[in-house]
Amino acid sequence: GAGVSQTPSNKVTEKGKYVELRCDPISGHTALYWYRQSLGQGPEFLIYFQGTGAADDSGLPNDRFFAVRPEGSVSTLKIQRTERGDSAVYLCASRQEGGPTNEQFFGPGTRLTVL
Amino acid sequence: AQSVTQLDSHVSVSEGTPVLLRCNYSSSYSPSLFWYVQHPNKGLQLLLKYTSAATLVKGINGFEAEFKKSETSFHLTKPSAHMSDAAEYFCVVSDRRGNNRLAFGKGNQVVVIP
Numbered sequence: 001g002a003g004v005s006q007t008p009s010n011k012v013t014e015k016g017k018y019v020e021l022r023c024d025p026i027s028g029h030t031a032l033y034w035y036r037q038s039l040g041q042g043p044e045f046l047i048y049f050q051g052t053g054a055a056d057d058s059g060l061p062n063d064r065f066f067a068v069r070p071e072g073s074v075s076t077l078k079i080q081r082t083e084r085g086d087s088a089v090y091l092c093a094s095r096q097e098g099g100p101t102n103e104q105f106f107g108p109g110t111r112l113t114v115l
Numbered sequence: 116a117q118s119v120t121q122l123d124s125h126v127s128v129s130e131g132t133p134v135l136l137r138c139n140y141s142s143s144y145s146p147s148l149f150w151y152v153q154h155p156n157k158g159l160q161l162l163l164k165y166t167s168a169a170t171l172v173k174g175i176n177g178f179e180a181e182f183k184k185s186e187t188s189f190h191l192t193k194p195s196a197h198m199s200d201a202a203e204y205f206c207v208v209s210d211r212r213g214n215n216r217l218a219f220g221k222g223n224q225v226v227v228i229p
Contacts, residue, residue: 033216042205042219043159056214091159095215102147102166102215108158 002026004107006092012113013082021077021110025094032075033104034067035091043091049075050097082114117142117208121220129228134193136223138180138206141187148189149207149217150180159205165189176200201227 005024013019025032030051035043045059052072060066064082069075079086089111093104120139128134140146150162163174170182176199180191189206206220 031215035217035219042222043217044219045216048214048216050214056216059216093217102209103149103161103164104215104217106151106159 004092004094004105006090006107006110008110009108010111010113012115014115015082015084017082017114019079019082019112021079021090021112023075023077023092023107025073025075025092026096026105027073028096029094029105030072030097031095031104032069033093033095034075034077035093037089037091037109039088046077046090079112082112084114087112087114117146117210117218119206119208119218119220121206121223123223124221125224125226127226127228128196130198131195134178134191134196134200134225136191136204136206136225138189138191138220139187140189140206140208142208142210144210147209147215148180148182149209150174150178150189150191151205151207151219152202153205153222154202162191162204196225196227198227198229201225 007022032049034046037043047067048056049069064080067077089109091109092107095104118141148165151159162178163172165172165182173179178193204223207217209215
């Protein structure tokens with residue numbers, strides 16, 4: 001079946017602009033995660049959704065970052081007033097809650113470049 | 116809080132020789148442990164996982180890892196490196212009692228020398 005997809009694959013924007021990054025999880029996966037991978041680093045947790053609600057947003061770096069998942073499937077990560085330090089690869093992962101393992105399946109990521 | 120330590124950010128191995136990537140973890144609860152591989156311009160791929168079953172875990176592409184609770188380690192090994200093993204490898208810990216958020220190590224960039 002289809003895996004996790006993310007769009008766009010690349011996004012270049014100017015400092016101060018607003019961006020939206022989209023994640024389509026595996027069908028039926030109720031848990032969804034966003035991570036950010038800066039250059040030369042491992043991914044870092046941003047936010048976790050259980051269904052439609054954000055169960056843990058403790059990884060969001062500041063209030064410029066926000067994410068939604070209104071129907072419990074597709075999620076959008078929104079970044080306001082982008083800064084050059086926001087440049088990174090943003091990864092989405094989904095997981096089947098109650099499944100035999102707690103494996104997360106990752107999408108290919110969106111590479112965000114803030115000029 | 117949970118965390119992972121991976122030393123040796125860059126590792127060079129000769130083709131056909133063993134690969135050893137070290138990982139030590141810290142977790143308040145009984146952890147799940149994973150190794151993921153990331154090839155250039157590709158997504159993260161799960162190599163193997165430990166979730167409290169057998170302590171010696173076999174994964175894809177000939178990799179395996181051994182969970183040692185007394186040493187809080189989960190080192191990744193492969194008997195013979197192949198050119199296609201050149202990639203970045205991440206050791207990851209997850210708290211199964213919580214929301215299963217993943218904590219990644221900084222990664223090992225593996226270079227395979229022909």
